Amino acid sequence: MDKEIIYDIRQFNRFYTKVLGLFNNQILDTDYSLTEARILFEISERTECIANNLVQELNIDRSYMSRILRKFEREGLIEKKNSPIDSRKNLLFLTGKGEELLEKINSQSDEQVIQLFDGLTNSEINEIRNSMIVIKEKLDKNKL
Amino acid sequence: MDKEIIYDIRQFNRFYTKVLGLFNNQILDTDYSLTEARILFEISERTECIANNLVQELNIDRSYMSRILRKFEREGLIEKKNSPIDSRKNLLFLTGKGEELLEKINSQSDEQVIQLFDGLTNSEINEIRNSMIVIKEKLDKNKL
DNA sequence: TCCTTTAGTTGACTTAGTCCACATTAAATA
DNA sequence: TATTTAATGTGGACTAAGTCAACTAAAGGA
Numbered sequence: 001m002d003k004e005i006i007y008d009i010r011q012f013n014r015f016y017t018k019v020l021g022l023f024n025n026q027i028l029d030t031d032y033s034l035t036e037a038r039i040l041f042e043i044s045e046r047t048e049c050i051a052n053n054l055v056q057e058l059n060i061d062r063s064y065m066s067r068i069l070r071k072f073e074r075e076g077l078i079e080k081k082n083s084p085i086d087s088r089k090n091l092l093f094l095t096g097k098g099e100e101l102l103e104k105i106n107s108q109s110d111e112q113v114i115q116l117f118d119g120l121t122n123s124e125i126n127e128i129r130n131s132m133i134v135i136k137e138k139l140d141k142n143k144l
Numbered sequence: 145m146d147k148e149i150i151y152d153i154r155q156f157n158r159f160y161t162k163v164l165g166l167f168n169n170q171i172l173d174t175d176y177s178l179t180e181a182r183i184l185f186e187i188s189e190r191t192e193c194i195a196n197n198l199v200q201e202l203n204i205d206r207s208y209m210s211r212i213l214r215k216f217e218r219e220g221l222i223e224k225k226n227s228p229i230d231s232r233k234n235l236l237f238l239t240g241k242g243e244e245l246l247e248k249i250n251s252q253s254d255e256q257v258i259q260l261f262d263g264l265t266n267s268e269i270n271e272i273r274n275s276m277i278v279i280k281e282k283l284d285k286n287k288l
Numbered sequence: 289t290c291c292t293t294t295a296g297t298t299g300a301c302t303t304a305g306t307c308c309a310c311a312t313t314a315a316a317t318a
Numbered sequence: 319t320a321t322t323t324a325a326t327g328t329g330g331a332c333t334a335a336g337t338c339a340a341c342t343a344a345a346g347g348a
Contacts, residue, residue: 012279
């Protein structure tokens with residue numbers, strides 16, 4: 001692989017670290033961290049979600065995940081239902097309160113994206129979008 | 145801005161969080177964190193680098209930066225030279241040892257990139273690279 | 289059956305990052 | 319020029335985030 005290509009890719013990685021950092025630090029005015037928001041999101045997207053799925057997808061330590069989920073449960077954001085098929089597993093569900101919170105987070109996240117792209121023309125926005133799709137598809141297919 | 149576009153962008157953000165997460169967690173077999181590696185990198189890239197530049201570029205708390213730099217100094221990775229023009233500022237320089245470490249980190253980082261792209265054709269790699277350049281240029285111009 | 293793997297929990301701990309008050313020096317302005 | 323105001327960096331005390339190891343309990347084989 002060519003030195004220059006690697007250089008450009010690493011440059012992009014540094015750049016995009018900053019982009020994501022802005023999103024993450026710009027406090028979503030809730031009391032939840034980005035990781036926590038992401039967990040709520042995944043629980044809502046998945047059917048039959050269990051803790052171990054999240055551990056793998058989000059690269060989070062099992063014990064840490066366990067504590068976050070327990071906190072969510074105490075706060076009434078999720079419910080754990082013991083799986084009838086495999087009693088080691090707990091199926092995770094958002095409660096009404098959890099869904100409400102997620103919706104709030106989602107609309108704030110949408111707003112962050114809008115702000116980042118504010119000022120660009122529609123055709124520029126579309127170029128970026130298409131570029132993102134290319135990157136994701138090719139890398140996804142390859143590894144992740 | 146169209147709902148679908150926002151959706152795709154946020155999907156990419158989640159995806160790329162994972163990509164970067166893989167890089168960051170995959171321990172560069174040194175005793176330094178990604179943030180620390182990034183600081184060494186920036187000191188090496190910049191001429192007349194001062195702590196406050198890094199604080200702004202990397203979004204790190206001033207006191208935290210101060211401590212990291214002090215640690216680097218103790219470990220002989222950097223040197224601070226008081227600015228003759230503005231004595232509040234310390235100019236930062238890598239020592240030979242610091243440069244050596246950075247080189248090691250750089251070659252390991254290059255290797256990570258190679259592994260991620262391993263299996264893709266040259267034309268696919270180039271498509272990704274060009275997509276990255278598009279994203280960076282457009283967003284850079286716009287905001288960052 | 290016994291051994292291995294998977295799922296999850298708990299306690300103790302380390303690392304990372306934040307907040308605030310402070311000292312110096314420089315720059316701005318009355 | 320005297321007096322604010324802003325920039326740069328430091329240190330103490332703290333909280334949040336993440337890790338490690340030991341454990342229980344259930345499932346899935348050979």
